[in-house]
Amino acid sequence: MDLLQSVDLAQLPKHIAIIMDGNGRWAKEKGQDRVYGHHEGVISVREIVNTCAEIGISYLTLYAFSTENWKRPQAEVNALMELLVNTIRREVEELRKNNVRLHVIGDFKSLPEICQKELNEAKELTAANTGLNLILALSYSSTWEINEAARNMVADALAGKLKPEDIKGDKFHEYLNTSAFPDPELMIRTSGEHRISNFLLYQLAYAELYFTNVHWPEFRKQNLYEALLNYQQRERRFGKTSEQIQTNNPQHV
Numbered sequence: 001m002d003l004l005q006s007v008d009l010a011q012l013p014k015h016i017a018i019i020m021d022g023n024g025r026w027a028k029e030k031g032q033d034r035v036y037g038h039h040e041g042v043i044s045v046r047e048i049v050n051t052c053a054e055i056g057i058s059y060l061t062l063y064a065f066s067t068e069n070w071k072r073p074q075a076e077v078n079a080l081m082e083l084l085v086n087t088i089r090r091e092v093e094e095l096r097k098n099n100v101r102l103h104v105i106g107d108f109k110s111l112p113e114i115c116q117k118e119l120n121e122a123k124e125l126t127a128a129n130t131g132l133n134l135i136l137a138l139s140y141s142s143t144w145e146i147n148e149a150a151r152n153m154v155a156d157a158l159a160g161k162l163k164p165e166d167i168k169g170d171k172f173h174e175y176l177n178t179s180a181f182p183d184p185e186l187m188i189r190t191s192g193e194h195r196i197s198n199f200l201l202y203q204l205a206y207a208e209l210y211f212t213n214v215h216w217p218e219f220r221k222q223n224l225y226e227a228l229l230n231y232q233q234r235e236r237r238f239g240k241t242s243e244q245i246q247t248n249n250p251q252h253v
């Protein structure tokens with residue numbers, strides 16, 4: 001049965017974030033090289049992006065390369081950068097057709113120039129699209145992002161544009177790399193690890209966390225629907241009591 005029939009399309013999260021884990025382990029189980037797993041992972045990326053666009057998700061953030069991933073063997077890093085360039089080049093037309101707008105978060109300048117060029121072109125070509133916002137986290141970690149935010153805050157303070165008493169509520173959020181996007185309501189991690197791994201630490205404060213043992217190269221739309229069904233069974237309280245939520249939101253009763 002297509003699980004989509006059971007998903008309440010009126011109660012979808014606006015923003016889904018995914019830690020795409022398990023490419024290496026999946027490839028090893030198949031007796032293949034880790035890079036084979038990354039190549040197969042692109043097939044899942046395509047299916048999940050298209051599905052999110054189709055069902056009306058507004059934001060999808062994919063953790064594609066972390067600051068820490070630079071420490072991997074040089075051959076794997078090179079293969080991942082090459083895969084990124086080739087994938088963007090090949091898929092940009094599909095993104096345009098599906099009304100998907102591309103964004104990138106992370107330490108952009110640390111990426112090879114060819115990646116920067118390809119990503120900038122794809123961002124420009126999709127800038128007018130109004131459907132799904134696809135946010136690729138590349139050379140990203142929350143440590144990097146929080147350091148950047150703090151550095152920019154100090155610079156603004158020194159320039160007289162920010163006072164200590166201004167720092168309250170959503171002020172810090174304005175300095176994050178993700179300031180233009182709402183925070184994710186659902187974070188999915190594949191491949192059985194129960195960690196956040198320096199991903200959107202500030203933004204995931206109230207996100208529902210969903211972990212699955214499925215490796216990323218096998219994660220397909222039915223797996224996404226499973227995650228959405230699980231999300232829709234959760235009661236999101238934001239610090240309030242269950243009774244308060246049920247009074248304000250009778251469909252939870």
Ligand code: FPP
Nearest residue numbers: 020021022023024025038041042064084087
């Ligand atoms: C984690 O698996 C995956 C990555 C570090 C890279 C993710 C990249 C892709 C899915 C392909 C390229 C993406 C785009 C957007 C074009 P792992 O290598 O850590 O797996 P392991 O934990 O089993 O070793």
